[in-house]
Amino acid sequence: MAMSDVNITHPQLLLSIVKRLISQVIDSSSLSWGTRVKGFGICFVLGFALSILGSALLFLPKGLTLFAVFYSFGNILALSSTCFLMGPVNQCKKMFAKTRIIATIVMFLALIMTLVAAFALHKRALALLMVVIQFLAMTWYSLSYIPYARDAAKKCFASCVE
Numbered sequence: 528m529a530m531s532d533v534n535i536t537h538p539q540l541l542l543s544i545v546k547r548l549i550s551q552v553i554d555s556s557s558l559s560w561g562t563r564v565k566g567f568g569i570c571f572v573l574g575f576a577l578s579i580l581g582s583a584l585l586f587l588p589k590g591l592t593l594f595a596v597f598y599s600f601g602n603i604l605a606l607s608s609t610c611f612l613m614g615p616v617n618q619c620k621k622m623f624a625k626t627r628i629i630a631t632i633v634m635f636l637a638l639i640m641t642l643v644a645a646f647a648l649h650k651r652a653l654a655l656l657m658v659v660i661q662f663l664a665m666t667w668y669s670l671s672y673i674p675y676a677r678d679a680a681k682k683c684f685a686s687c688v689e
């Protein structure tokens with residue numbers, strides 16, 4: 528249905544069309560499994576590549592700002608890649624589930640603070656610290672999807688500290 532076919536004088540009809548379009552976009556089942564896997568792979572690889580590129584740019588003049596932007600947006604892309612597999616609404620529900628909410632909040636706060644440290648405060652050490660926290664929070668978040676992975680990570684860390 529083309530937009531010229533929509534009669535704007537009927538707000539209920541327009542609202543119905545908008546709701547239908549939004550539900551199609553949000554509903555992950557509207558994409559084939561192959562398309563979802565391709566979307567996941569592309570976003571994940573691009574996110575990883577941006578993070579690596581950001582790390583390489585760190586050592587250039589004015590590289591701190593580029594590093595913060597590329598690394599943070601790489602993490603956002605990598606995290607968003609799973610939206611293709613489970614849908615954005617389901618992804619958000621799982622991100623803020625009881626087992627993941629702390630890792631999710633810490634990751635987003637560290638991401639924001641990375642950008643603040645780089646752009647507003649111009650503190651290289653703080654930006655690097657926030658990137659480390661981003662990495663650890665993202666790792667902890669990712670481990671929550673693998674049964675018993677967090678327990679194994681805790682035991683491994685405890686054995687290294689002893």
